[in-house]
Amino acid sequence: DTAVSQTPKYLVTQMGNDKSIKCEQNLGHDTMYWYKQDSKKFLKIMFSYNNKELIINETVPNRFSPKSPDKAHLNLHINSLELGDSAVYFCASSQGGRGGGEKLFFGSGTQLSVL
Amino acid sequence: GDSVTQMEGPVTLSEEAFLTINCTYTATGYPSLFWYVQYPGEGLQLLLKATKADDKGSNKGFEATYRKETTSFHLEKGSVQVSDSAVYFCALRGGGNEKLTFGTGTRLTIIP
Numbered sequence: 001d002t003a004v005s006q007t008p009k010y011l012v013t014q015m016g017n018d019k020s021i022k023c024e025q026n027l028g029h030d031t032m033y034w035y036k037q038d039s040k041k042f043l044k045i046m047f048s049y050n051n052k053e054l055i056i057n058e059t060v061p062n063r064f065s066p067k068s069p070d071k072a073h074l075n076l077h078i079n080s081l082e083l084g085d086s087a088v089y090f091c092a093s094s095q096g097g098r099g100g101g102e103k104l105f106f107g108s109g110t111q112l113s114v115l
Numbered sequence: 116g117d118s119v120t121q122m123e124g125p126v127t128l129s130e131e132a133f134l135t136i137n138c139t140y141t142a143t144g145y146p147s148l149f150w151y152v153q154y155p156g157e158g159l160q161l162l163l164k165a166t167k168a169d170d171k172g173s174n175k176g177f178e179a180t181y182r183k184e185t186t187s188f189h190l191e192k193g194s195v196q197v198s199d200s201a202v203y204f205c206a207l208r209g210g211g212n213e214k215l216t217f218g219t220g221t222r223l224t225i226i227p
Contacts, residue, residue, distance in 0.1 A: 105160075108158045
């Protein structure tokens with residue numbers, strides 16, 4: 001069984017559209033994250049949730065809205081997509097309470113291409 | 116704020132060569148240090164970690180020693196294999212901080 005699974009794996013869409021990426025973890029972890037990896041492989045945290053509560057919100061446009069219906073799921077909704085949103089988005093989870101964990105388990109990524 | 120600087124890639128080596136990927140950091144307090152590896156088409160996975168000065172993390176033949184005096188955590192392996200081809204990320208978690216800060220990643224390619 002995949003520990004952290006995210007869908008879709010590839011997402012190609014037009015500028016201005018709204019899209020969602022879903023993430024689920026079956027590890028029983030308390031904390032989930034969204035990371036963005038740009039074309040140069042630079043990895044930057046976007047959001048972190050602990051037990052459905054937002055604990056990290058980096059400087060991300062408010063077009064990006066995470067939603068955590070329960071602690072096993074953290075979805076990412078993006079409104080009015082822009083060319084610069086093209087990247088690989090990684091979901092991750094860890095165990096460790098509000099401080100998060102040191103060992104993150106990553107999904108395999110969603111490659112978003114905005115045309 | 117916290118930051119991680121690692122050597123720019125790509126790095127290309129022959130099989131059985133010695134590997135060093137440099138990583139230095141800036142952080143307040145006493146951070147924990149990590150190396151993550153990303154194999155092609157996969158998410159990152161933890162390779163090794165060290166939580167205090169002079170600790171050595173090791174896994175799969177890779178090693179890194181936490182050097183507080185030089186604020187470094189260089190990754191080394193004595194004899195690389197083709198299967199080690201991946202992108203390697205150095206990361207830190209500062210004391211009292213709730214997030215991991217990653218370096219920019221170093222792509223490693225091993226040729227037979």
